[in-house]
Amino acid sequence: xxxxxxxxxxxxxxxxxxxxxxxxxxxxxxxxxxxxxxxxxxxxxxxxxxxxxxxxxxxxxxxxxxxxxxxxxxxxxxxxxxxxxxxxxxxxxxxxxxxxxxxxxxxxxxxxxxxxxxxxxxxxxxxxxxxxxxxxxxxxxxxxxxxxxxxxxxxxxxxxxxxxxxxxxxxxxxxxxxxxxxxxxxxxxxxxxxxxxxxxxxxxxxxxxxxxxxxxxxxxxxxxxxxxxxxxxxxxxxxxxxxxxxxxxxxxxxxxxxxxxx
Ligand SMILES: C[S@@+](CC[C@H](N)C(=O)[O-])C[C@H]1O[C@@H](n2cnc3c(N)ncnc32)[C@H](O)[C@@H]1O
Numbered sequence: 001x002x003x004x005x006x007x008x009x010x011x012x013x014x015x016x017x018x019x020x021x022x023x024x025x026x027x028x029x030x031x032x033x034x035x036x037x038x039x040x041x042x043x044x045x046x047x048x049x050x051x052x053x054x055x056x057x058x059x060x061x062x063x064x065x066x067x068x069x070x071x072x073x074x075x076x077x078x079x080x081x082x083x084x085x086x087x088x089x090x091x092x093x094x095x096x097x098x099x100x101x102x103x104x105x106x107x108x109x110x111x112x113x114x115x116x117x118x119x120x121x122x123x124x125x126x127x128x129x130x131x132x133x134x135x136x137x138x139x140x141x142x143x144x145x146x147x148x149x150x151x152x153x154x155x156x157x158x159x160x161x162x163x164x165x166x167x168x169x170x171x172x173x174x175x176x177x178x179x180x181x182x183x184x185x186x187x188x189x190x191x192x193x194x195x196x197x198x199x200x201x202x203x204x205x206x207x208x209x210x211x212x213x214x215x216x217x218x219x220x221x222x223x224x225x226x227x228x229x230x231x232x233x234x235x236x237x238x239x240x241x242x243x244x245x246x247x248x249x250x251x252x253x254x255x256x257x258x259x260x261x262x
Contacts, residue, residue, distance in 0.1 A: 001115045004070045004091045011050065011071035018051050018074070021214050022109075024197040028137050028254050029053030029108050031195050035256045036135035038063050038104050045102040045127060047092045047120075048110030052078040054137075055085050058106065066102070068095060092120055100129040108137045109254070111181075112173045121185035128261045134187055140194070140253040141172040145246070148238040156231045157219050175255040187259035197252040204239035207248050208232070 002010060011018070019025060032054055038044060040062030046055040049067035051074060058065045059082060068090035069075050078087040090096065092107075093116070105124045111117045124134055179190055201207050208216075220228045242248050 002113050003115055004093065007048075007070040007113070008072070008089075011069065012073040015051070015071065015073040015077055017213070019053065023199070024252055024254070025050070025053040025108060026056075027197070028195060028256075029055075030057045031193075032106060032108055032135050032137050032256050033057035033061060035191070035193060035258050036104055036106065036133050038133075042103045043101065044104045044106060045095075045097070047095075047105060047107040047124065048113075049078060049087065050074050050108070052082060052085065052087075054106045054108040055087070056082060058104075059085060063104070066097075068092065093123055095123060095127055097127045099126055100132075101127050102132060103129055104133045104135065106135045109139055111136055111178060112138055117173070117178075118181050118184060121181055121187070125186055125261050130261060132261050134182070134257075134259050134261065136178065136182075136257045138173060138175055138178050138255045138257065140175070140255060142251060142253065144251045145242055146250070148242065149235070152231070152234055152238060153219075156223065156227065175257070178255075178257055182257065182259045186261065188262055189260045191258045193256045195254045195256060197254065199250040199252060201248040201250065203243050203248065204236045207239045207242075208235060210250075 014021070038058060038061055042063045044058040044063040044065045046058065046065060046067045049055045049069045052067060055065050055067045055078065065085045067075065067078055067085050067087040070089065070091060072089040075087045075089050078085060105128055111120065114120050128134065175192060179192065182190055201210055220231055223231060239248065
């Protein structure tokens, strides 16, 4: 969970690599816009737009697209790449748009990172015109066959390692929780779809190569050298077992949520 200030710092840093690391956001952005199905000319606000996965898809449909994000660097990049999109830095909890300014509000993979998703949805509703649509995507978190990696990460990277009891943490938002929040915020006629995004990899070395630029390299670098080498050895052992036991497939999935403000 991030505050607006934390989002600004975190996503500014990711501006160059964001859509390489999160390889699926562009496809899910198109799926989300397809679910909302806006007509050309519809006024769309893409909140937490990042590099514009959803905003670009709405633009391709001929919509009049506005985008906001806490990260000024993300917004600067989006404006450079797509001058037709009105992109600006902004706090999604206090948007500078008049009530009822948009026909469709989208937010791709945003609600799951927020401290106060209900306040966000209430603000989305405020800027929607009556009859307007909200369309959201949510990452479905499932450890699945990577449980060995999670255990290894706790052992090597959690403070106190596996010996220390884990602090109680709220789990990731579920699709039922997001639907309940939509209802609580006053949205009606909810629809939900699931998108499966499996990513098959060739073998243990590929899995390591895939994870290194996605944060693992920094985590290993923070360990003493012998411990880092031990982690790599154990990682490759675990990945080899996964490979021999049905192959290495990263099981990404998302849900798409659509609802209306009547
Ligand atoms: C996981 S990224 C999703 C980006 C994009 N929607 C996509 O589908 O690729 C979440 C985005 O929400 C933005 N964000 C988080 N908290 C925010 C806030 N309080 N106000 C505005 N943007 C925020 C982040 O800066 C980040 O770009």
